[in-house]
Amino acid sequence: MRLLGLKTFRHGIHPGEAKDATKGLAIQQFPFAPRLVVPLAQHIGNPSVPTVRPGEEVCRGQRIARPEGHLSVAMHAPATGVVRDIALTPTILGRMSLAIHIEPHAASTQEATPGTPCSLDAGPEEILRAVQEAGVVGLGGAAFPTHAKLTVPDGKRVDTLVVNGAECEPYLTTDHRVMLEQSDDLFVGIRYLLRATGAERVVIGVESNKEDAATLLRDRLPADLPVSVEVLRVKYPQGAEKMLITALLGREIPSGRLPIDIGAMCINVATTAEIGRLLPLGSGVRLWGITIGGPAVRRKGNYRIPIGTPLRFVLDTVGVDTSVARVFLGGPMMGNAVSSLDIVVTKGTSGVTAFTDIEAEWAHRRVFPCIGCGYCVDACPVFLNPAELERLAGSGGYAAMRSNHALMDCIECGSCSFVCPSHIPLVQHFRVAKAAVRKADAA
């Protein structure tokens, strides 16, 4: 669908973009914390298995954990130093995860050890194995192992690869910076992906607030790549897989299915650039690009931060205002609030955002009864009726929510909660309901 010449999807919302503070700042290297904690379960699937022992010296980039089965990835040392411990650490989702605790050598130059490069002419399986060995996972809370996502099941084929440069979450600007600063890595990454998936063409979707990135990508685009860059209307959740594919390709992903079922595959722009940067060197993910921002942060910016950096060190380094009230990983629409500053930055973390009392209070307002305004109905990008779902959620009618109101199609984007003038935590209630339904199914 097109609106005012720009592609987009139907419904959705317009939160304040809040990207001006960091979108002009180049990505910088973040310092090494005195202790880096690398969780073994940073992704969906099986936790990785450590290949180092406490007391062992490790070099930056060295593999420290191997994948366990297909749905798992390798881990690499984010710094040259000593393994101090393999112990439990808190994660953003509330669970504890085993983690490799590394104390970086202060004197080390932190030169990365090279690995075995993966050729651009390699076969699909070899490339996928290289992606798995490089430890690449997708962005967002789910952090699905990228090689598993890129694996085309038997009998299916991919015609179009959608590269997601929408970055529709407020405050986050690293995807924008990656497109501006690492366009060559991005195109190399796309070459690997084309070979790995057999796709015929690539569409890069960029929201119109990053017009400069779209222009740069078009200018630098190698002539032999079947890539088009499409500018999208600024709207949340434009970066959600379903919305992006529908906006760019005009196809809907059937309920309960995956993009591959309609011949498409969707991958984030920073993940693609990371593949393009790592595979030619044969190295693994040691760093992750994140935006550290929000009104409570003093030195806001885009940083390449070592995996395993504790949030306490992050906040101490950038400095936070005394009025800080709320810290969350990712953007304000879907980011999880941190319950402990011992939680570390992992692969797939898109940002650290800190709010002061003012924004926190603004986002926590008096709850009124539902007045049936229908704002949520007009906002929901999957065309659910959140007001009706909420009525059922209140009485625990989870089964009816699923069977009559398509609860499981909810993508948890939070648009309904954003627009609700009664300030009802709609999406949170749906998360709870979905979890309950899944639990009942498993039992």
Add this chain to the structure above:
Amino acid sequence: MTVGVGKTLEIRHAPHVLSGYSVDTIMFNVVLALLPATIFAIYAIGLAAILVLGVAVASCLLAEVLVCRARETASTLDDWSVVITGLLFGLTLPPSLPLWMVAVGGAVSVVLGKGLFGGLGRNPFNPALVGRAFLQAAFPAAMTTWTPPFQPDRFASLPASTLAVPLMQPSTDVVTGATPLALWKFGGQGTDAGQLFFGAIGGSLGETSSILLLLGGAYLIARNMMSWRIPAALLGTVVLSSGLLHALAPDRYPSAAFMLFSGGLMLGALFMATDMVSSPTTPLGGVLFGVIIGLLVVVIRIWGGMPEGVMYAILLGNALVPHLDEWCRPRVYGSGRTAK
């Protein structure tokens, strides 16, 4: 948990930002949008309008306080919703209605129309119209006695009926004039559309100036605080259906402009049918809701026993809302015709 500065952080679920719309600000803006028409009604009718509207709002607020006390819940006066109920209720009343009847109707609006259903957000019917329907049934004569506007001494004197004592017949020496709809219905007389549009006509307090009601409605629609679909569908249906009838038999049926600007149609279409609580939440449901009410208005006005039908049309429409929302549920993304 503390950051370097020793501050405790709060943990809340996403989203961490909100649109800024709030029930109380929406309701307050509805009151604002009603003010031009309200002020005009006071200017046109005088002292009686001030008293009727004042008593209407006060009785609704008092009833709400009592309901909250009886239900042992915190006071809900500050969400402005009861002020709207009171104001809308007052605007549907004839200017000379005895004040004690106004007070009874206001209490019925809030207690029967809203409180008994569970308060804000639960009422299936528009509370102001519930109160008015009660008065219409209980005091049909008083509810159809109209004072003409722009009486020279309107700010100095009151219709005798205003201060009537409960259950005593109001004195009959009041100057009365019929509404344009009654003139047409019972006397076959038309009224100039320009007069209707600008408000120099007899009728309920809020019926008199279409342009000021439209102004208020446009303000709310511009601020996304009112559905444009419901009034557009409703008024469009009235214009189309009555225009068609007029074209078929100009002598028997009034013109579309007359239907549009007379009676409570503007007030009802813009401020009552759009009541968020008692209207559909789905877009298509809203359109159907408007069409049904529009048709009912024309049917009741032309073939019914009463000159005006907006109130019953909206109340009947309200009753259909749950069904309309059920029938008009939008197709969920990735389901229906595209599902494999």
